Amino acid sequence: MVRVLFLHPDLGIGGAERLVVDAALALKERGHEVSFLTNHHDSTHCFKETADGTFPVQIVGDWLPRQLFGRFYAFCAYVRMLYAAFYASFFMPRRQLVDVVVCDLISVCVPVLRLARHRPRVLFYCHFPDQLLSAQAGLLKRLYRAPINWLEEHTIGQADKVLVNSKFTLRVFQDTFRRLSTVPDVLYPSLHTQYFDQMEHKLEQRSVLLEEPIHARVPRNSFIYLDINRYERKKNHALALHSLRLLGNMLPTLDFKRCRLIIAGGYDTRCTENVEHFAELEQLTAKLELQDHVVLLRSPTDEEKCRLLYFAHCLLYTPENEHFGIVPLEGMYFCKPVVALNSGGPTETVVHTSTGFLCENQEKSFGGAMYQLFRDEALRLKMGEQGHKRVQQKFSFEAFADRLNQIVEELLAEGSDKKFQ
Known part of the structure; x- marks a missing residue:
């Protein structure tokens, strides 16, 4: 059994949320212990598996602002996710420590997780490069986004394993993050x-x-x-x-x-x-x-x-x-x-x-x-x-679950090998 934590910014309703919930269901069905850590979770605006007790869900940092003066949404999202990552790495009760952390959407949490005292393995799932959302923005927006985009590229590269959701995203990933030597694996989302x-x-x-x-x-x-x-x-x-x-x-x-x-x-x-x-x-x-x-x-x-x-x-x-x-x-x-x-x-x-x-x-x-x-x-x-x-x-759920289970177990085995080298 592997203890897996999904670290996700907002457990609302959307494709990214459906993916992480299905991934959690897949790993739970394979006998692993799965939980969620998030910045925000509204039990009236979420997928039912995160509200009906199927998974433990812990909320941290929801008191932090989501925006400043109607702007700076990305900056605030990064700060909120950093807060959650520090909690998971240094303040999580010992009984809740995990072997693998699966994060997505915001990669700035990756280097913080690598500093954790129990050193979990970190799996990052890239739905799409976040920086492309500002590619057509004005000059001021591009200047504001420049350090965030730099962080995105360099922190994704620190994950122990990177996955993408399609061959199309793989091509975009490689065209966008040209300084990375990381070659992600494609793991198509599935349906439960x-x-x-x-x-x-x-x-x-x-x-x-x-x-x-x-x-x-x-x-x-x-x-x-x-x-x-x-x-x-x-x-x-x-x-x-x-x-x-x-x-x-x-x-x-x-x-x-x-x-x-x-x-x-x-x-x-x-x-x-x-x-x-x-x-x-x-x-x-x-x-x-x-x-x-x-x-x-x-x-x-x-x-x-x-x-x-x-x-x-x-x-x-x-x-x-x-x-x-x-x-x-x-x-x-x-x-x-x-x-x-x-x-x-x-x-x-x-x-x-x-x-x-x-x-x-x-x-x-x-x-x-x-x-x-x-x-x-x-x-x-x-x-x-x-x-x-x-x-x-x-796109069967069984094939998705088998492949994700294999990735998680291999990731943990690689981490154990490194500890004994």
């Missing part, structure tokens, strides 16, 4: 399929749901396009709205009346962008005269998300150059064809014309795929079946 199977079985058994609308504004005979992603501008929800408007011009009026777009996004009132972008999408919906066809949902629970996936007819995935994207796998596992952009991680998960469509970042291409799936039920059902098989064959 046992939970999805349980939820699907529950939905099938509760036949009453078949008589209830999925939402008050979604009639029973609706054709549902589902878009799941956080309410952030980079997630490109506007593409789904513009494509739906184009679809309305392509379909007969009676057919378009059946069409509904449900956008179900992570929403945190502490995040200014979430609040602002939600309002922007409401305004865009009104501008495009789609109020009768669009439903905006905020932070659906796991159960609600499964229900949406179960009843939807296809999944829309709109971010461009997304580093991986777990949502397409969720859609395919629920036998839904996926319409995504032909860039980034989705090119490694979605097979064009087989499990869905990979489109250009324009409403004509995206809306055309939506039109084809509406018109061709046989194609839609076939793509759904092929998508489900692809997840089982290429």
Whole structure:
């Protein structure tokens, strides 16, 4: 048994959080002792496994500011994570000391963890280089980010092992951190399929749901396009709205009346962008005269998300150059064809014309795929079946768990060898 600690900034709802929770579930199922240490955890805005006692969760440093004068979010995030790293390294009760620390998102904690008196092995999971988020910023922002970007590169290189979530991210990692000799391994995220199977079985058994609308504004005979992603501008929800408007011009009026777009996004009132972008999408919906066809949902629970996936007819995935994207796998596992952009991680998960469509970042291409799936039920059902098989064959939870378990055990064995050299 290996004692593993996941060190994560904010255990909210998002792809990074889903990844670390699934990784924790995988290691726990392999017999390891797993816990979380975080700067923030809201039991009403998180994945249920971190709130229902599945894992011990300890919160430190939440009293530290998340921003200063509406700015300096990155700086504050680094300070908060450093605080957590110092706690884990020097103030953690002896009974809670661990063998391996898995951290992600913020690498500044890595050198602090290496100084810990019990010297745990450090595994860093790189979702995407953080510094690229400021690549197009103005001069002052780039000057502010320069020391943070330098820290990111040099502290990632101090981890005992680095993983990335896709071949696309691996290429970006190597292009971005050119001074590092580190060559990360690719570990694709997976789904905790046992939970999805349980939820699907529950939905099938509760036949009453078949008589209830999925939402008050979604009639029973609706054709549902589902878009799941956080309410952030980079997630490109506007593409789904513009494509739906184009679809309305392509379909007969009676057919378009059946069409509904449900956008179900992570929403945190502490995040200014979430609040602002939600309002922007409401305004865009009104501008495009789609109020009768669009439903905006905020932070659906796991159960609600499964229900949406179960009843939807296809999944829309709109971010461009997304580093991986777990949502397409969720859609395919629920036998839904996926319409995504032909860039980034989705090119490694979605097979064009087989499990869905990979489109250009324009409403004509995206809306055309939506039109084809509406018109061709046989194609839609076939793509759904092929998508489900692809997840089982290429992205199974068992394969993910086996590989992560192997990495953790090898990492610990290497550390033991070094101690005796």
